[in-house]
Amino acid sequence: xSKSIRVELDRWQKxxxxxxxxxxxxxxxxxxxxxxxxxxxxxxxxDLEDVEYxxxxxxxxxxxxTRGAQPTMYRGRFWTMRQYAGFATAEETNKRYKYLLDHGQxxxxxxxxxxxxxxxxxxxxxxxxxxxxxxxxxxxxKDMEILFDGIPLDKVSTSMTITSPAAIIFAMYIAVAxxxxxxxxxxxxxxxxxxxxxxxxxxxxxxxxxxxxxxxTDIFAFCKExxxxxxxxxxxxxHMREAGSSAVQEVAFTLANGIAYVEAAIRAGLDVDxxxxxxxxxxxxxxxxxxxxxxxxxxxxxxxxIMRERFKAKKxxxxxxRFHTQTAGSALTYQQPDNNVVRVAFQALAAVLGGTQxxxxxxxxxxxxxxxxxxxxxxxxxxQIIAYESGVADTIDPMAGSYAIEAMTNDIEKKAMxxxxxxxxxxxxxxxxxxxxxxxxxxxxxxxxxxxxESKKRVIVGVNKFQEDExxxxxILRVQIESEILQKExxxxxxxxxxxxxxxxxxxxxxxxxxxTGNLVFPILDxxxxxxxxxxxxxxxxxxxxxxxET
Amino acid sequence: xxxxxxxxxxxPGLDGHDRGxxxxxxxxxxxGMEVIYTGIRQTPEQIANTAIQEGVDIIGLSCLSGAHNTxxxxxxxxLKQKGAGDIHIFGGGIIPVEDIPVLKKAxxxxxxxxxxxxxxxxxxxxxxxxx
Numbered sequence: 001x002s003k004s005i006r007v008e009l010d011r012w013q014k015x016x017x018x019x020x021x022x023x024x025x026x027x028x029x030x031x032x033x034x035x036x037x038x039x040x041x042x043x044x045x046x047d048l049e050d051v052e053y054x055x056x057x058x059x060x061x062x063x064x065x066t067r068g069a070q071p072t073m074y075r076g077r078f079w080t081m082r083q084y085a086g087f088a089t090a091e092e093t094n095k096r097y098k099y100l101l102d103h104g105q106x107x108x109x110x111x112x113x114x115x116x117x118x119x120x121x122x123x124x125x126x127x128x129x130x131x132x133x134x135x136x137x138x139x140x141x142k143d144m145e146i147l148f149d150g151i152p153l154d155k156v157s158t159s160m161t162i163t164s165p166a167a168i169i170f171a172m173y174i175a176v177a178x179x180x181x182x183x184x185x186x187x188x189x190x191x192x193x194x195x196x197x198x199x200x201x202x203x204x205x206x207x208x209x210x211x212x213x214x215x216x217t218d219i220f221a222f223c224k225e226x227x228x229x230x231x232x233x234x235x236x237x238x239h240m241r242e243a244g245s246s247a248v249q250e251v252a253f254t255l256a257n258g259i260a261y262v263e264a265a266i267r268a269g270l271d272v273d274x275x276x277x278x279x280x281x282x283x284x285x286x287x288x289x290x291x292x293x294x295x296x297x298x299x300x301x302x303x304x305x306i307m308r309e310r311f312k313a314k315k316x317x318x319x320x321x322r323f324h325t326q327t328a329g330s331a332l333t334y335q336q337p338d339n340n341v342v343r344v345a346f347q348a349l350a351a352v353l354g355g356t357q358x359x360x361x362x363x364x365x366x367x368x369x370x371x372x373x374x375x376x377x378x379x380x381x382x383x384q385i386i387a388y389e390s391g392v393a394d395t396i397d398p399m400a401g402s403y404a405i406e407a408m409t410n411d412i413e414k415k416a417m418x419x420x421x422x423x424x425x426x427x428x429x430x431x432x433x434x435x436x437x438x439x440x441x442x443x444x445x446x447x448x449x450x451x452x453x454e455s456k457k458r459v460i461v462g463v464n465k466f467q468e469d470e471x472x473x474x475x476i477l478r479v480q481i482e483s484e485i486l487q488k489e490x491x492x493x494x495x496x497x498x499x500x501x502x503x504x505x506x507x508x509x510x511x512x513x514x515x516x517t518g519n520l521v522f523p524i525l526d527x528x529x530x531x532x533x534x535x536x537x538x539x540x541x542x543x544x545x546x547x548x549x550e551t
Numbered sequence: 552x553x554x555x556x557x558x559x560x561x562x563p564g565l566d567g568h569d570r571g572x573x574x575x576x577x578x579x580x581x582x583g584m585e586v587i588y589t590g591i592r593q594t595p596e597q598i599a600n601t602a603i604q605e606g607v608d609i610i611g612l613s614c615l616s617g618a619h620n621t622x623x624x625x626x627x628x629x630l631k632q633k634g635a636g637d638i639h640i641f642g643g644g645i646i647p648v649e650d651i652p653v654l655k656k657a658x659x660x661x662x663x664x665x666x667x668x669x670x671x672x673x674x675x676x677x678x679x680x681x682x
């Protein structure tokens with residue numbers, strides 16, 4: 001068959017194609033994605049000659065999971081609709097969660113403010129102006145009690161974007177659940193707990209890499225024993241993509257970080273099959289629709305191979321990449337913001353066609369501020385329209401077998417693996433980040449992307465083409481300075497009311513464990529239960545571990 | 552022969568979104584300016600000190616965390632306290648339009664919104680700083 005296709009393709013090129021090309025050249029001399037993947041004019045079965053169906057694609061829920069993480073996919077149940085939200089105080093954010101759940105959202109996702117993410121209390125001098133701005137402010141267990149008030153934690157699954165203080169916030173979550181009468185073993189959700197991408201792109205690190213990795217693996221060990229349904233990490237490519245990486249780099253750097261965590265856990269004495277099924281991932285859904293679909297499929301297949309071939313995982317579950325997706329914040333435009341609704345819809349569709357397990361759709365007004373309730377409403381409805389109206393959820397992995405998609409899936413996997421090999425040669429992701437390699441690669445891609453926009457080689461509708469005079473968007477969400485004042489008052493009240501001797505004792509016990517080799521999660525749980533603050537616990541660890549400084 | 556314009560690109564506060572700051576720093580460098588980039592998580596005082604030590608002509612502040620109303624005016628204040636209140640400051644990030652007059656009154660001379668081309672920033676600097 002290939003022979004006749006080759007002959008026919010050749011004939012077509014010499015006749016029909018050349019006839020048109022000789023009169024009307026194509027829009028570009030060559031078409032490339034931002035990952036430098038050459039997009040061919042036409043893909044045919046010839047591009048898939050090396051693909052062996054059972055080995056390379058297989059079946060959903062079976063190795064190598066190219067066609068999906070689970071055998072029924074969205075025919076069984078839709079992806080979890082999980083909007084990332086958090087602002088001002090726990091009281092305000094609790095209202096937003098209830099609004100989202102009332103409107104059909106199926107999981108929670110907590111955004112914490114920057115002081116919380118960097119282990120500073122709301123009354124710390126460096127927190128000034130930042131309290132409650134990019135997420136909700138959490139100082140003590142009291143705030144977490146308010147945040148989840150009236151939300152049964154044994155019923156809902158919760159994702160928490162928290163890394164450096166992941167153990168602290170996770171401990172608070174467990175403590176709140178216990179107060180609600182829910183046992184730790186039934187809790188479902190995810191903590192981000194991915195420190196490597198903080199050094200590489202996101203910036204909310206506290207401790208040096210080695211100490212941070214210890215906290216990460218302590219959480220793995222703790223979850224394995226006590227919170228078995230919890231995803232103990234979300235290895236995140238999202239932020240590296242937002243910082244400017246290409247799709248290939250996103251896959252490569254995320255999986256390289258994933259490899260580093262697996263190696264660290266094995267070094268800490270864990271058996272690969274005891275924790276691997278609780279690793280989860282987090283990707284971006286960007287503008288190039290076909291490349292993004294191929295990216296998700298390639299990432300899933302490549303991770304499966306890494307787990308099986310490199311780490312000798314015996315269980316199939318250990319080889320499954322399950323992931324959350326968020327549409328690309330950096331692709332949202334300030335100009336003509338309503339166009340963002342359309343961008344988000346395409347990006348979300350790519351994530352669904354790529355087989356995501358959960359999804360956040362961005363709001364149209366996020367180039368202005370945190371999203372308003374109206375904008376969040378459209379964003380959630382976008383997911384529901386894809387799920388209930390578009391029909392794409394009724395058959396599994398519908399893009400499979402497309403010559404273009406399968407060829408691009410192969411291209412992305414191959415190019416990502418080339419990067420991973422380079423990172424291996426540098427001694428792994430920790431070393432590559434330490435040497436600034438990953439940061440430089442991301443910055444180079446970001447600069448290239450910007451230059452392409454400015455030269456109009458890359459068109460962004462409403463920004464460098466089809467511009468118009470317009471009034472900036474009104475009715476945006478404002479987090480008032482009163483939230484910061486209120487939060488500081490709450491903190492000072494708690495500090496007066498709690499039993500300070502118990503707090504001091506808990507912090508002293510934590511310090512002792514930190515200086516030794518015990519699992520940090522246990523003394524942190526004891527400390528949060530007596531209302532020690534995020535800042536106090538972080539400072540105790542800072543004293544022992546020191547702090548990381550950007551190089 | 553004209554001397555090179557010296558620019559400080561700075562990230563005040565806890566915000567880690569440094570894509571824009573890095574892109575602008577590199578574009579200004581490619582446009583022939585001397586650019587110092589502070590890196591993330593700088594206090595207003597650290598920024599003022601760096602600006603003075605490096606003898607810069609102009610400072611660009613970037614903030615996407617929503618803390619601009621607190622942090623940008625503090626940089627101005629710190630520079631004034633240290634006798635360098637004449638250094639020109641502009642800013643960018645996720646900054647609601649209604650905050651712009653407040654920031655300008657506090658001494659931030661211009662705010663660039665998302666989607667601004669680096670060409671526009673280069674032109675702006677050449678208009679305000681004589682090399």
